[in-house]
Amino acid sequence: MCAPSTLLLQLTTIGGTRQRGQPNVKVYAVVGVPPEIQAYAMAKYSRSAQSMLESIGELSTQRAEQFLDTFYFQYGHRSIADLAHLVLAVEDVSILAAVRVVDEPLWDGQERSTRYQPFKKTGYFTPPELEGEVAARYREAGDALFTAYDGLTADLLGLLVEVVPRPAELDPKGFERTLRARAFDVSRGLLPLATITSLGQITSARVLERQISRLLSDPLPEVQRIGEALRRACLEPAEEPYRNGGEPVRAAPTLVKYTQPSPYLIETRRELESLAGEAPRLLGPPDVGRAVELADDESPFDEAVATLLYRADPVGHSYRQVQAAVRAMPERRKREVLDLAVARRGRHDELLRELQVGYQLKFDILMDYGSFRDLHRHRRCVQVIQEPTPDHGVEPAADVFPRAFGAEVAKRALQTGLGERYDWALADGLTRVRELSADAPLAAPYLLPMATLARALFKMDAAQAIYMAELRTAPAGHFSYRRVAWEMYLALREHAPELAALARPADPTEVFDLLQR
Template sequence: MPEDSKLPSTDVYAIHGAEPEVLAYAMAKYSRSALNLRDSLAEISSQRAEQFLNTFYFQYGHRSIADLAHIPFAIERLSLLAAISLVDEQRWDGQERSTRYQDFRKSGWYTPANAGPAYTAGVEGLFGAYDRIGAGMLEALQKAIPCPESMKQDAYVRTLKARAFDVARYVLPLATNTSLGQIVNARTLETQVSRLLTSSFGEIRMIGEKLRDAASEPAWNVQHATAAQLVEEAQALDPAFAARLAEQILRPVKTAPTLVKYATPSDYQAKSCNELEHAAHELMDGQPIYPAPVVDLLEDDEPLEVELATSLLYPHCHFSYRQLRGTVGALTEQQRAEIIALGMKHRGRHDELLRAFHSGQGLRFDLLMDIGGFRDMHRHRRCTQLLQGFTDLHGYEQPICPGQPTLEEAGLAADYEASMTAALEAYRQVRDSGTPEAHQTAQYLLPLGMRCRAMFKMDFAEALYISELRSGVAGHFSYRRVAWDMYQAASRRHPALAPYFRVEDVNTPIDLLRR
């Protein structure tokens, strides 16, 4: 009999109840100890885990250890603008409130410290429009689509309300409050906190501080009330036992007090951002923004140096990638090298490279779409996304869904146009007010129907996945069009691969009661 056959069979077991940092330490010991995980966890205390992490994580830079500590968070009552920044991580898992299935009239909104009457009036005007357009579109849908006999009335109304919210959300301002939950590993949390603390937005910096505090302070224990009742019952029987029980099941647990305690604003990101923003302004000064399609698939034969220099500048301006690349491509090799050096020179020993350095993917889509639709596309993590700032320079979209009543047919077109115009006037008034962080405060007044620009770099599998998922008939009509255009562009570039895309034709009217 071979010697190997005498070894015990493979052991697989799930783990519950270990603190995130203790579990990370126990798993890290696989590389240094022959103990199994049960024995490792039995001998590890929180204090020993902290000592280990202080040595190997911070002194030796073994960052992968933090990948083993996963921590759930709830982040509630933050603006849509801040939520977009919060979730802008390539290693992120979570869920946010849906503008399709929830009425945001009761959400309230975020008001920056320096906001004045023009800000409040602008937000109130958009919420009023959201209420009117949502109610008006629901009425139009009910008139156009009768309830089938096979469908319950409450399901019918709920489904059409979702379709009405799909239109009404175009006038929701970025100030609107939302809530979300995230489960991230400690390394992602540390970089997330550092990035948020570096933001030019006061609200986003505040959220970074609160995330760091939440990881360092005792976590909310969902079982605390039940456990406290058990301790109270034990107290009546045996006070000494009750004390020991309380020490075990009521002790405060800090989820990641060691791994995020040194998270601070990133000098690398802040200094690089300032210098790249200056370089982009200097390079493109005086150029108008050329018209661009909703989806622009860039050529795949671009020299890497040109892509790197263009990608570094792209998030710090409002030009399309194609227009920006044309100017970068006309520079000398030395000038492009100087731009690339701006993204490198402030990098510290443990700093991850700026996202723009994630270059060389075969399919690169420059998207110009409404902010609301972008929020859905933003959830795709298996690609590199470069986001530009929110602005009024690209105008706004009209909510048009094949087979659904238009704003004109619902009698809402004039209200929509007037609401968007008023929002832009308020935006410009606040932006030009001269108050501290006026440019940041003004962006909260931009409705979700405003266009924003973002670069999505990916491989073939991700392009196929996004095109298939986002073109589905149950999806929002905004990103359905974008997914369809991505498919069309990829098919023209690689016609032999077109048959492998299982997409839905977005130009075909759909059954609006289908979910």
């Protein structure tokens, strides 16, 4: 039975005038019950007149597992897994892997911030598969970026403290802390995607099941290992026992036990990438002239084909370029692409995310990876993410510094040579990535600096576009995503001025206060 010491209730009754014999409405919180027992107790509402408290009181872990085995796996009632929520920590992984971990639409969690924490102490991830001279080159490149990051952070902070007046009401520690965050906003661009980070997540067992299968199917070995570690964390007994005794706890021993790599995801990805490999020859070089483009209207059929090819594009063409290629395709060829996307789909496989079509607003965004990492947290939209590549390059300090610090402070920073150091470190980093790609194609992307431009397609409705425009243009935000969100707003204003008029964004080109947080 469920150990009484694990159950905490806050019981509230709703009174008022009621008919004779009619019970009071009861609302209570249930805390400390293992996730699968909680799922069982909630699922019993559809099959029993018992209260949840009564159901929990008579349950055992074994009985819950038997129930879930029957109804979840044999009868296919997958919604039961939505009732079990799990808290999991994923620590000491690379930023590149963390982005893939959190790439779930129904994901809630938090990751370490590059604005408020120095990453010098955490170091960076080195793929254990690397050996000998290749491993030495990898570490040399990682060390160079971290050295540049540490030095630039210190010198930018020193400059800001020197030139920004401290208000009398702001104490010296708070003043320096605020300016350090502004310095980090720029210097984080030098951090490689191998930088170690940590995150915590809260998901339902159904989302977790899909997440684990997706991670196990990822081409990166680090990501596969994270998927397996998440699986074990749910199946194996907790290392920390109950403080008050009781049987060992396993987070989700039943609901995720059958998670495996998905042949559908693995094979379909491989075949689509092979098909999209023709893109460089057919489309020419990628268009990197605009940070934000609102895609043209198209039929759902064309959108599905274009999104599939966009996601698999090996060199990162814009969505507009891919759209043009799809419009020129014969119907038979489009049908072949769509059929390929479902040919290997099994009975329990969900459709690919690329097939989520029909959205009125599709923003193709080319932004630095650090800002993509920030915008990636938005869940009320469909995100189709291209693989990171050094080929899109970076923005120069002459463009970055004025957005980060304002014209006057940026001028001082550039005059003192900080801009040259920033540009040189990034150019050197991208050169090392290209050189390493031939010998270690899976390891090389880890060394991409966070300032590297990356491309992703964000599909959404107008309400989400307005929400992002308002939230992400706020003066306290990072200068890079403020610009992206503002350009999204301008594109919306041109496309749907009546709806854009409802938004209240802040123009990032206006003078801003470096001390505003």
